[in-house]
Structures are given as structure tokens and as C-alpha cells.
Amino acid sequence: MFRFFESLIDPFPGAVPETPPRRLLPFLLHYSRPLMPLLAAMTVLAALVSVVEVVFFAFMGELVDWLAQADRATFFADHGGRLLGMVALALVAFPLLVLGKSLVTHQSLFGNYPMRVRWLAHRYLLEQSLPFFQDEFAGRVSQKVMQTALAIRETVVKLMDVFVYVVVYFTGALILVGRSEAWLMAPLVLWLCGYLVLMRVFVPRLKHISMAQADARAHMTGRIVDSYTNIQTLKLFAHTQAEQAYARGAMDGFMATVHRQMRLVTQLTVTLQTLNSLLLVSMAGIAVLAWHQSLISLGAIAVAIGLVMRLRMMSDWILWEVAGLFENLGTVQDGINTIAQAQAVSDAPDARELSVEQGEVRFDKVTFSYDAGAQAAGGDATQSDARQAAVFDELSLTLRPGERVGLVGASGAGKSTLVNLLLRFFDIEAGRILIDGQNIAEVTQASLRRQIGMVTQDTSLLHRSIRDNIRYGRPDASEEEVIDAARRAHADTFIRQASDPQGRTGYDAHVGERGVKLSGGQRQRIAIARVLLKDAPILVLDEATSALDSEVEAAIQEQLYALMEGKTVIAIAHRLSTIAMLDRLVVMEQGRIVESGTHQELLARGGTYAGLWRRQSGGFLGFDSPADDAPARTDDATAAELSTGRD
Secondary structure: OHHHHHOOOOOOOOOOOOOOOOOHHHHHHHHHHHHHHHHHHHHHHHHHHHHHHHHHHHHHHHHHHHHHHOOOOOHHHHHHHHHHHHHHHHHHHHHHHHHHHHHHHHHHHHOHHHHHHHHHHHHHHHOOOHHHHHOOOHHHHHHHHHHHHHHHHHHHHHHHHHHHHHHHHHHHHHHHHHHHOHHHHHHHHHHHHHHHHHHHHHHHHHHHHHHHHHHHHHHHHHHHHHHHHOHHHHHHOOOHHHHHHHHHHHHHHHHHHHHHHHHHHHHHHHHHHHHHHHHHHHHHHHHHHHHHOOOOOHHHHHHHHHHHHHHHHHHHHHHHHHHHHHHHHHHHHHHHHHHOOOOOOOOOOOOEOOOOOOOOEEEEEEEEOOOOOOOOOOOOOOHHHHOOOOOEEEEEEEEOOOOEEEEEOOOOOOHHHHHHHHOOOOOOOEEEEEEOOEEHHHEOHHHHHHOEEEEOOOOOEOOOEHHHHHHOOOOOOOHHHHHHHHHHOOOHHHHHOOEOOOOOEHHHOEOOOEOOOOOHHHHHHHHHHHHHHHOOOEEEEEOOOOOOOHHHHHHHHHHHHHHHOOOEEEEEOOOHHHOOOOOEEEEEEOOEEEEEEOHHHHHHHOOHHHHHHHHOEOOEOOOOOOOOOOOOOOOHHHHHHHOOOOO
């Protein structure tokens, strides 16, 4: 029985998530529409439960009158049938209604509903562009997803369950006491008016505070997670105290919202209990006076007083349900600002799969600039730089099938931006980027990136096993293929010696968040193994061997050269010696191509590349621009000065 109701909702639907609406009610309907039949069933059952409870109160009044007037000798003969009927209602029908409502609410909706929202929101956010995640704390985004999912469930359930129950119950109570004496309705109506005034005064204020609190909570979580994520940097610079102050600032902001909320809670609680006491006194006074005038029976008094006591208990619950509703509405509204953002880069409606037969890559009059609020991915520009002029203005570059091209230029020249545009992390403003004649804006992003293998300098691994990280390159790869890729990347030896605190060893060992348990060189070799396993027809190397020592780099270079065979290659390196042997070198300055040719041709030309070659020490590009004929400096200080940046 439990399993049946638990399976009525699929918490992991396979349909492609759509962009959620940015208005509150459409946003709620967006995630709730498929669940409406079960929500309606829950509502109907809640209404029936409240009707039965009112019937119980009515019967208790009748029972008091029977006991006051009936003859003991004939009591069961006169009223036995009604008594048995109420026993059946209390012991059979009512528990069955409660069971049905509980199964629908707790088994079908309680867990599946928010999980469905989390799943759809998470899948949608995974398709967001890089600037979206660069502008947000990862912990803040995850907090929004988690708390918004719960808030959506609470909002809809309270609207459709609690308020139906309350409306039916209060209406039934009003009719019940009014049937005995119309004046008994007056305290209930006045109490309801006062109650609505309380909600009108306090609930919106609680809503605004709750919205601020939800945002403050997410901000606090984001700062804490940011400290944990960058724990090595924190310890390297001995900034524990500064990080405590950084987190304390967010915590103080959160506590300010808590104090404001609790002040309102105290005011609301005292006012509500005073209102409830007025209801009790007025209802009891009118009931006693009516009895004194022989207008109502003892049973009617029992019903009236019983309903008032029940309403007193319910009033706290109702008000906090209303306050909770508005608190959740505030949380949902806050979540909409994050979850319902349109995707900056999305597939065209008729996007097709990219097919790569030759591997020709052509940038055709590409114009691109970063949006005012976006940061450049890959390090080509800082956030302030990104707000300035266009990075590329009608840039054209063609890579022939199987050609190995090196991009050369100081930091900020546009090299990594060019690669990010090829991967379609950003959309260009004008022009086209073609792969084998196919415009990448007209193919699916997933198929595009499946055809491109990339190794970056800043290698980040998933907090999973080493095997899973390597197999990320090709999920269907066999164990033998995974191990072969690790061997070719000269990673197999250290992998077999790896272990983690849970006792997992070798390829089963987990690498920690972002791979922090491994050295930079080890992470780089696993990243290379991953790309070797992927074996994509287009290869991008962005300082792929920068974290390796000379001996390992020389061994890895042999594997990379073998991997390059038959592939179109774009390689970026500050150390020119690592790319000098490529088929062609393209020299870039401020988003323009200023030279192109082989290493020897460019040296013979005596232009920008030749000057860069002369000005490097240890193979690194510098930022200064002394005269091209200045002698190369080879001291250690110069090497440190010239190697401080990266593209």
C-alpha cells in the first residue's frame, strides 16, 4: 500500500526542463501542474475530515440533551441506533478518511513533490551559462534550489489543504451555533474580523522579513561554503581571523532578520491570545444568558463552548500556517530570482547533432564583447576589463583539418576567449564559427562539446573516485581502457598508491573536492588521461603541461603528440618551446591576429613573435614591452617577473 502511493509521482521526470516563469503564481503552477490530481484528492479528503469533526461536535450537543432529558430505562432503545452510527463514523469512517489523506499527503506528495522541483531546477541550472555561476556563490545557488523546493511544497499544500480545512470547519461551526441561537454567531463573526485584521497587519510584515531572511541565509551559506572550498588558500595566507570576520558579517545580517522576526512573533502571540480570551468570555456570557432566558439547551452550550475551545487551539495553528505560507511565498519569490533566469546560451529549437568528419574549424568575421555584468571565463579579462571594448571585431581564422595551431600572445590577448567561443560558453554578436561547415550556433551544445577535448591549466576534478574522473571523458569506457589512458598519461603508478580516509585505494580512491587531495601535477595527469580516453577529433590544450615537472612533461609530451595525430589542435602556452613545433603559430594582440606562420618563418620575419621569443626566459611570455632588440635576461628574478600571469 505504501509503495503504491509512493510511486504515484515520478520525482525524476525525463522531459527537458523549460524556463520557469518569473511571476509567483505561474512559477508555482509550473512545478505543480502535473501533481494537481493528487493535490485535489488531498483537498477533498481534508474537507471531508473537517466536516466529520463538525458532525462530532453537533452530536455531542445532542448527546448532552439526551442525557439531560432521557429516561434511563428506555435510553438505549430510543437512541441506540444513532449511538452505533456515530461509533461507526468515529471508529471506521473517520480513520479511513484520515488514512487516505495521510497516504496522499505523506506518501505521495511530501517527499516526491520537493524532489521533483529540485530535480527539474537542478537540471535547468546545469544548462546555465558560465557567467551565471561566476557571478554567484555555489553554496548560495544550491541553497536556493533546496529551500525553494521545500517552500513550493509548503505553499501549495497550505493553500489547498489547510485553508480548505479551516474554511469548511469554521463555516460548519458558524452554522452549528447559529442553528441554536443566532446571537451565538456574533462573537465568532467579530472574532473572525479581528483575526483577519491581525493577519492583515502582521503577516505581510512577516513575509518581508522572511524574504530578507531567506536571502540572508543563502548569503551566509555561500560565504561559509566559499571558505571551505578555498581552505588551502585560507591557510596559506593565515587568514583564519579574516575569514571568521567575513562569515560573521553574513551571520550578523542573518541574526538581524531573526531578531526582527521574533519581535513580531511576540507581539502577534500576545495579541492573538487576548483576542481568543475575548472570544471565550463573550461566547460563554451569551450562552449563559440565553440559557437563563430558556432560549437554548445545555447541549447547545456544550457545543458552543467546545467549539470555542477548539477554535482557540486552532487559531494559533491557523495563524502560524498563514505566517508560514507567507514566509514560504517570500522564499519562493527569492528563489525565482535565481532559478527562473533565462539561459544566456541555449540550443536553437531545431538544433541538430554536430557531425565531425574532417575537423576544419573556421572563425568567420567573429565579433564579440563581454556583457557589462559578465566576467571573462578562462582568465583573458578581469571583470572591469570585461566592461570595456569588444574583444574581437570581425576576427577571421581558419584551422585546416588535422592542423595543429598554437595561439601566442600575452595575457589578455584573447586566446582563451577564442577557445571559449569555440566551446560556445558565450554567444558571439556577429559572424559565424563553423566546424566542417556547420554553424555551432545551430547544433546542440552537448554534441559540440563531445567533439572537443580540452586540458586546461586550472584542472578541477570531481569529488569522486579517480576511475570516475578519468571515465568522465567517455562514460562507456571499459576498465582496461581507463587503465590504459592512465598509463599513457603516466598516472597509473601514483593512482595505484592512492588511498582515502574511507579505506578506498587505487582507482577507487576519492580525490576530494576539486581534487584537493592530489598535487597539481597529479590532477593534470588525470585530466590528460580523461582527454586521452575521450579521443575527440578536435583538441584544445590550454597550458596542458604547466603543472608538470620537466621529466614527466617530456614523457607526457610524447603522448600528446601521438594524441594530436589526425586531430585539429589548438594549443595555448606561455612557454613557447612547448608549441614551437606545431604546424602554425598565430600571434594575437588585443583581440587581433598580427602574425601567422611556422616557428622558423616567424623568427625569420623578425616581428612580434621573434621579439616575444627573445624576451622570454625559461620559455615564459612577459608583460613588459622593451625594445625587440633588447638582450634576453636570464636571471631568476627575471624568470619570476615574466611568469606571473596566464591567459
